[in-house]
Amino acid sequence: xxxxxxxxxxGERLLRIEDLEVTVHKxxxxxxxxxxxxxxxxxxxxxxxxxxxxxxxxxxARTIMGLTQLDPQMEVTGRILLGDDDLAxxxxxxxxxxxxxxxxxxxxxxxxxxxxxxxxxxxxxxxxRRRERLSRRAERDRLLSALAEVGIHDGDRxxxxxxxxxxxxxxxxxxxxxxxxxxxRLLIADEPTTALDVxxxxxxxxxxxxxxxxxxxxxxxxxxxxxxxxDLADRVIVMYAGQVVEDAAPRDIFARxxxxxxxxxxxxxxxxxxxxxxxxxxIPGSVPDPSALPSGCSFHPRCRFxxxxxxxxxxxxxxxxxxxxxxxxxxxxEGVA
Ligand SMILES: Nc1ncnc2c1ncn2[C@@H]1O[C@H](COP(=O)(O)OP(=O)(O)OP(=O)(O)O)[C@@H](O)[C@H]1O
Ligand SMILES: [Mg+2]
Numbered sequence: 111x112x113x114x115x116x117x118x119x120x121g122e123r124l125l126r127i128e129d130l131e132v133t134v135h136k137x138x139x140x141x142x143x144x145x146x147x148x149x150x151x152x153x154x155x156x157x158x159x160x161x162x163x164x165x166x167x168x169x170x171a172r173t174i175m176g177l178t179q180l181d182p183q184m185e186v187t188g189r190i191l192l193g194d195d196d197l198a199x200x201x202x203x204x205x206x207x208x209x210x211x212x213x214x215x216x217x218x219x220x221x222x223x224x225x226x227x228x229x230x231x232x233x234x235x236x237x238x239r240r241r242e243r244l245s246r247r248a249e250r251d252r253l254l255s256a257l258a259e260v261g262i263h264d265g266d267r268x269x270x271x272x273x274x275x276x277x278x279x280x281x282x283x284x285x286x287x288x289x290x291x292x293x294x295r296l297l298i299a300d301e302p303t304t305a306l307d308v309x310x311x312x313x314x315x316x317x318x319x320x321x322x323x324x325x326x327x328x329x330x331x332x333x334x335x336x337x338x339x340x341d342l343a344d345r346v347i348v349m350y351a352g353q354v355v356e357d358a359a360p361r362d363i364f365a366r367x368x369x370x371x372x373x374x375x376x377x378x379x380x381x382x383x384x385x386x387x388x389x390x391x392x393i394p395g396s397v398p399d400p401s402a403l404p405s406g407c408s409f410h411p412r413c414r415f416x417x418x419x420x421x422x423x424x425x426x427x428x429x430x431x432x433x434x435x436x437x438x439x440x441x442x443x444e445g446v447a
Pocket of ligand 2: 167168169218300
């Protein structure tokens with residue numbers, strides 16, 4: 111069996127999250143949105159963050175970008191290491207300078223992240239200038255080719271447009287072009303292709319895949335789509351109720367999910383040709399509200415394997431056959447292939 115480390119031995123570790131906790135302080139008292147979260151992304155690696163709506167994927171992604179921390183109601187603890195630098199301990203101004211250069215993010219809501227008062231041309235040039243200075247003419251050529259890479263072939267028109275003059279899908283593509291223009295070391299892409307049709311989606315995922323291979327770009331890809339994770343991921347991190355419940359190589363996750371929640375997520379994939387995981391579970395219910403988390407394991411009310419311990423005691427993530435799993439009764443046993 112391949113451990114996550116073996117599967118990704120090619121690249122150096124670029125991002126390491128250690129014991130990340132995100133808490134929001136509102137009128138009703140503190141509410142924990144992300145807990146005990148640790149994982150890493152290596153150069154040239156695509157790590158997929160999966161889980162149902164409300165599981166904490168976007169909060170985690172935005173926290174790595176230093177954006178959650180801009181809200182005075184939010185408290186972030188733990189370490190966010192980019193190389194040897196701890197972003198969590200850096201002044202906000204230094205993190206701001208890294209954004210758009212070393213780390214960039216494609217947001218789940220593209221319209222909210224493009225500035226409505228500037229043309230696409232202006233915003234893309236700004237992004238490019240964070241990385242390098244070129245003549246205006248050379249800049250324009252770069253912008254047009256960046257747009258072509260995301261399937262926009264009437265680049266002249268799009269450059270002159272303001273975001274509100276473009277469709278949601280077009281804005282999403284502009285966002286992706288903008289994020290990739292600076293050739294970041296780390297790309298965080300939060301559901302980057304949800305508003306796009308299947309052909310464009312495939313083209314953009316292929317572009318991201320090429321940049322990680324050719325330029326060693328590291329990618330944290332947030333997705334609902336287990337099919338995308340199966341195709342692209344070097345590692346899959348499954349989040350539930352603000353916690354990582356499983357972190358493993360995709361071949362392990364898909365052939366033998368260890369966490370009952372992972373198994374339930376897999377049951378939501380439409381049938382594929384070839385081998386199917388044996389243990390398919392439909393999961394009733396939905397992700398709990400962070401202000402009313404169940405006792406013990408947050409997943410226990412939806413888990414058909416829950417025991418007394420699961421009701422009372424929160425499981426700590428531990429190593430199990432080369433993966434990390436937070437479960438009292440995992441579906442696999444140590445050393446049984
Ligand atoms: N600013 C905030 N204040 C209070 N609660 C928040 C805030 N931002 C997010 N949350 C809550 O944190 C939880 C996780 O949200 P998050 O957006 O990370 O989910 P997600 O996994 O990205 O879901 P989706 O797949 O729908 O995008 C949700 O319950 C959400 O309501
Ligand atoms: Mg989200």
